Amino acid sequence: xxxxxxxxxxxxxxxxxxxxxxxxxxxxxxxxxxxxxxxxxxxxxxxxxxxxxxxxxxxxxxxxxxxxxxxxxxxxxxxxxxxxxxxxxxxxxxxxxxxxxxxxxxxxxxxxxxxxxxxxxxxxxxxxxxxxxxxxxxxxxxxxxxxxxxxxxxxxxxxxxxxxxxxxxxxxxxxxxxxxxxxxxxxxxxxxxxxxxxxxxxxxxxxxxxxxxxxxxxxxxxxxxxxxxxxxxxxxxxxxxxxxxxxxxxxxxxxxxxxxxxxxxxxxxxxxxxxxxxxxxxxxxxxxxxxxxxxxxxxxxxxxxxxxxxxxxxxxxxxxxxxxxxxxxxxxxxxxxxxxxxxxxxxxxxxxxxxxxxxxxxxxxxxxxxxxxxxxxxxxxxxxxxxxxxxxxxxxxxxxxxxxxxxxxxxxxxxxxxxxxxxxxxxxxxxxxxxxxxxxxxxxxxxxxxxxxxxxxxxxxxxxxxxxxxxxxxxxxxxx
Amino acid sequence: xxxxxxxxxxxxxxxxxxxxxxxxxxxxxxxxxxxxxxxxxxxxxxxxxxxxxxxxxxxxxxxxxxxxxxxxxxxxxxxxxxxxxxxxxxxxxxxxxxxxxxxxxxxxxxxxxxxxxxxxxxxxxxxxxxxxxxxxxxxxxxxxxxxxxxxxxxxxxxxxxxxxxxxxxxxxxxxxxxxxxxxxxxxxxxxxxxxxxxxxxxxxxxxxxxxxxxxxxxxxxxxxxxxxxxxxxxxxxxxxxxxxxxxxxxxxxxxxxxxxxxxxxxxxxxxxxxxxxxxxxxxxxxxxxxxxxxxxxxxxxxxxxxxxxxxxxxxxxxxxxxxxxxxxxxxxxxxxxxxxxxxxxxxxxxxxxxxxxxxxxxxxxxxxxxxxxxxxxxxxxxxxxxxxxxxxxxxxxxxxxxxxxxxxxxxxxxxxxxxxxxxxxxxxxxxxxxxxxxxxxxxxxxxxxxxxxxxxxxxxxxxxxxxxxxxxxxxxxxxx
Numbered sequence: 020x021x022x023x024x025x026x027x028x029x030x031x032x033x034x035x036x037x038x039x040x041x042x043x044x045x046x047x048x049x050x051x052x053x054x055x056x057x058x059x060x061x062x063x064x065x066x067x068x069x070x071x072x073x074x075x076x077x078x079x080x081x082x083x084x085x086x087x088x089x090x091x092x093x094x095x096x097x098x099x100x101x102x103x104x105x106x107x108x109x110x111x112x113x114x115x116x117x118x119x120x121x122x123x124x125x126x127x128x129x130x131x132x133x134x135x136x137x138x139x140x141x142x143x144x145x146x147x148x149x150x151x152x153x154x155x156x157x158x159x160x161x162x163x164x165x166x167x168x169x170x171x172x173x174x175x176x177x178x179x180x181x182x183x184x185x186x187x188x189x190x191x192x193x194x195x196x197x198x199x200x201x202x203x204x205x206x207x208x209x210x211x212x213x214x215x216x217x218x219x220x221x222x223x224x225x226x227x228x229x230x231x232x233x234x235x236x237x238x239x240x241x242x243x244x245x246x247x248x249x250x251x252x253x254x255x256x257x258x259x260x261x262x263x264x265x266x267x268x269x270x271x272x273x274x275x276x277x278x279x280x281x282x283x284x285x286x287x288x289x290x291x292x293x294x295x296x297x298x299x300x301x302x303x304x305x306x307x308x309x310x311x312x313x314x315x316x317x318x319x320x321x322x323x324x325x326x327x328x329x330x331x332x333x334x335x336x337x338x339x340x341x342x343x344x345x346x347x348x349x350x351x352x353x354x355x356x357x358x359x360x361x362x363x364x365x366x367x368x369x370x371x372x373x374x375x376x377x378x379x380x381x382x383x384x385x386x387x388x389x390x391x392x393x394x395x396x397x398x399x400x401x402x403x404x405x406x407x408x409x410x411x412x413x414x415x416x417x418x419x420x421x422x423x424x425x426x427x428x429x430x431x432x433x434x435x436x437x438x439x440x441x442x443x444x445x446x447x448x449x450x451x452x453x454x455x456x457x458x459x460x461x462x463x464x465x466x467x468x469x470x471x472x473x474x475x476x477x478x479x480x481x482x483x484x485x486x487x488x489x490x491x492x493x494x495x496x497x498x499x
Numbered sequence: 500x501x502x503x504x505x506x507x508x509x510x511x512x513x514x515x516x517x518x519x520x521x522x523x524x525x526x527x528x529x530x531x532x533x534x535x536x537x538x539x540x541x542x543x544x545x546x547x548x549x550x551x552x553x554x555x556x557x558x559x560x561x562x563x564x565x566x567x568x569x570x571x572x573x574x575x576x577x578x579x580x581x582x583x584x585x586x587x588x589x590x591x592x593x594x595x596x597x598x599x600x601x602x603x604x605x606x607x608x609x610x611x612x613x614x615x616x617x618x619x620x621x622x623x624x625x626x627x628x629x630x631x632x633x634x635x636x637x638x639x640x641x642x643x644x645x646x647x648x649x650x651x652x653x654x655x656x657x658x659x660x661x662x663x664x665x666x667x668x669x670x671x672x673x674x675x676x677x678x679x680x681x682x683x684x685x686x687x688x689x690x691x692x693x694x695x696x697x698x699x700x701x702x703x704x705x706x707x708x709x710x711x712x713x714x715x716x717x718x719x720x721x722x723x724x725x726x727x728x729x730x731x732x733x734x735x736x737x738x739x740x741x742x743x744x745x746x747x748x749x750x751x752x753x754x755x756x757x758x759x760x761x762x763x764x765x766x767x768x769x770x771x772x773x774x775x776x777x778x779x780x781x782x783x784x785x786x787x788x789x790x791x792x793x794x795x796x797x798x799x800x801x802x803x804x805x806x807x808x809x810x811x812x813x814x815x816x817x818x819x820x821x822x823x824x825x826x827x828x829x830x831x832x833x834x835x836x837x838x839x840x841x842x843x844x845x846x847x848x849x850x851x852x853x854x855x856x857x858x859x860x861x862x863x864x865x866x867x868x869x870x871x872x873x874x875x876x877x878x879x880x881x882x883x884x885x886x887x888x889x890x891x892x893x894x895x896x897x898x899x900x901x902x903x904x905x906x907x908x909x910x911x912x913x914x915x916x917x918x919x920x921x922x923x924x925x926x927x928x929x930x931x932x933x934x935x936x937x938x939x940x941x942x943x944x945x946x947x948x949x950x951x952x953x954x955x956x957x958x959x960x961x962x963x964x965x966x967x968x969x970x971x972x973x974x975x976x977x978x979x
Binding site: 088124133137168172352353355375378408 | 925
């Protein structure tokens with residue numbers, strides 16, 4: 020039985036934290052935070068979310084991603100209500116040097132992934148859920164808090180498709196339908212049935228709730244945790260700015276802190292806040308990942324004469340897997356062109372078809388990377404431009420993704436400019452600590468793909484369609 | 500009454516054209532072309548598609564976009580069957596210098612927009628349909644041929660959402676569900692009900708057909724043309740490689756031409772081809788666009804002291820609209836940050852909210868641009884990275900889009916790196932004939948925004964969040 024009275028008290032405390040931290044900062048998104056207070060406090064302290072608060076790196080912790088990253092004041096306040104952040108630290112939010120940045124980054128260690136560019140969290144969660152279900156085979160759940168406005172991003176629907184395809188019943192999305200985007204009403208306003216119809220049509224379980232009714236929310240989580248064979252979306256009708264008269268369901272308050280005087284009024288409305296109360300997050304199940312050794316297998320010999328670097332890439336993935344068993348390979352339905360299919364044929368359990376949906380592929384890779392995997396993800400280099408925003412954002416999450424773009428340059432000829440990777444180097448060179456590798460032959464490909472696996476951080480490898488002659492020898496060394 | 504017998508003969512001719520052109524080229528996508536022959540021949544020659552074949556620029560021609568651009572052999576063969584391309588020219592396909600490129604580009608004048616990067620055609624069509632319904636107020640229809648594989652692209656679902664939102668009953672999509680992508684079965688295979696369920700949930704009319712049954716197809720178009728208040732998607736179950744035994748429903752034949760010997764066999768299977776038969780495309784209704792003068796209005800005076808360039812941008816749009824009445828303004832739900840809302844408030848009929856779906860916004864802008872408009876489209880500069888692939892592709896369509904990215908650089912401060920435009924210059928500098936403008940004050944913004952409107956071609960304008968002092972004078976001149 021959940022203790023509704025206590026959850027209400029904690030929710031009040033969280034509202035207090037949201038208001039004092041944003042007003043002190045003089046900026047931020049209190050109204051977008053206030054709408055999801057009950058959704059998150061019930062998740063955290065209603066016995067659903069399981070997390071070792073003193074062991075952040077624990078492999079079986081549940082995962083929570085704020086896809087609506089601008090609700091960071093809520094996130095920090097949640098952890099404060101759990102006792103992991105002091106009220107004093109909350110007041111440093113958005114100050115230079117504080118762990119509590121305007122949008123979440125892993126500088127605050129409870130943040131799973133940096134967010135703030137909308138429409139990316141569900142894909143990241145998908146990667147973490149995929150990891151739990153198919154790779155680490157762990158019982159943890161992944162929760163993603165979504166904004167209603169961001170549901171128009173196509174990347175969300177990519178994630179919705181692929182999560183259903185992989186039957187990720189360990190993935191739970193929560194949409195905070197507070198009706199108002201940054202500049203006015205969202206495309207569907209408070210029509211939560213519109214979301215339900217669309218999302219369920221893709222094969223998700225959907226549950227609609229009043230997002231301020233703790234009992235309804237708790238029932239929804241309980242139901243979500245019993246769903247089998249498909250992911251669940253909880254669609255919650257909420258009020259933006261809930262709990263503060265000045266803000267409730269008001270336009271033109273997006274991304275604005277209230278003044279000190281307004282806060283004093285708001286805190287009076289809030290009434291008595293029990294500042295000593297703290298919520299308890301349950302511990303996850305104690306588990307170990309069984310060490311699954313990779314059986315001995317035949318390596319693929321290097322061609323002597325010539326080989327396309329894209330093919331050498333596929334061969335090398337196979338050859339280094341025993342040394343880097345964290346490798347996971349994703350492809351955007353062109354594995355027979357990028358030659359990731361060579362790996363797929365040998366190690367199908369470590370290959371995930373991501374279909375033609377590059378944005379979600381990158382988000383998924385980020386989720387896998389954050390769970391300790393080394394994702395190698397491939398498409399035509401031209402089509403990786405599709406995911407530039409996801410690529411850009413991944414760098415703020417200490418990511419370790421190996422991007423592989425094939426068919427680089429004009430040499431592909433008659434297929435034409437649409438298929439030519441001409442912008443890829445410029446794109447990947449914009450990243451902090453950018454590593455761009457462009458092997459010219461089979462041997463340099465072999466060496467550089469292994470270097471990429473060994474190097475912690477994002478790496479871009481560019482491959483060519485046509486065969487090129489072998490010009491290096493096995494003794495040549497390459498450094499990143 | 501449609502003449503099924505004649506349409507069958509023309510379909511046979513088109514199959515013949517597809518085979519001889521791809522086999523001669525030695526590459527290309529015959530199997531992906533063959534699956535959509537009846538869908539397209541019935542559209543063209545069944546009395547539905549209206550086009551002045553000798554007046555390509557005619558404003559009321561129907562529009563057809565091959566979102567599955569790799570079916571270009573079908574497109575060229577269609578126009579050959581209409582008498583616009585000779586059999587001789589078909590045999591130049593994919594040769595250097597030929598108008599008939601591997602993927603469609605406007606070098607072939609019947610191509611509305613360059614395609615080949617999947618998942619972009621529906622957005623382009625949306626822009627053209629938006630133009631017909633709300634701007635030019637013309638009765639033309641826009642048709643988009645879609646592949647089943649590309650339906651996983653998130654951009655498709657952005658377009659599906661926004662087309663329904665704008666009730667574009669002059670937009671008809673046709674999905675060629677041939678079950679096979681480039682590397683095997685697509686995510687939903689031949690489950691056309693899966694497409695129907697998902698697409699209709701977004702408020703589209705959906706019609707499922709046997710994609711090789713001319714009568715069913717003709718009925719579908721007839722129904723589509725009578726639908727009011729929403730767009731229509733025709734979902735056709737087809738056979739990849741239809742008509743050629745060697746190819747029919749076979750994997751591993753994507754993007755491959757058959758050999759000369761295989762072609763001889765295939766042509767025997769095809770039987771008698773009437774090489775003299777040509778189809779007739781009906782003429783569209785004769786119309787004129789009424790000249791709608793813009794009423795006199797007060798201009799917004801320039802600030803004397805200081806102003807944010809993003810605000811000067813919004814002001815300038817208002818001020819130059821009378822001089823450039825082709826201007827259309829789009830924004831990705833951040834108009835109160837980019838200040839495109841200043842224009843929206845004055846000229847709401849020329850502003851279209853694109854919601855948080857940047858890829859579709861760029862595709863829509865391309866469609867508008869190709870119908871003679873000057874789209875100014877804005878978001879945070881950081882979030883324009885979301886649409887890099889659409890931006891990249893637009894350059895191959897002789898596009899005239901003005902991209903405006905606000906909140907450039909680190910000066911936005913506490914909102915953090917996720918919101919900062921740091922990669923935008925590198926991104927836009929990769930374009931051919933790249934024009935990147937970064938005004939520093941209100942006056943240079945005013946001048947450069949007008950220069951951008953006057954310049955034919957893509958232009959990127961970068962604006963800043965905070966006020967900056969006026970440093971130029973009204974007499975200063977700027978050149979692109």
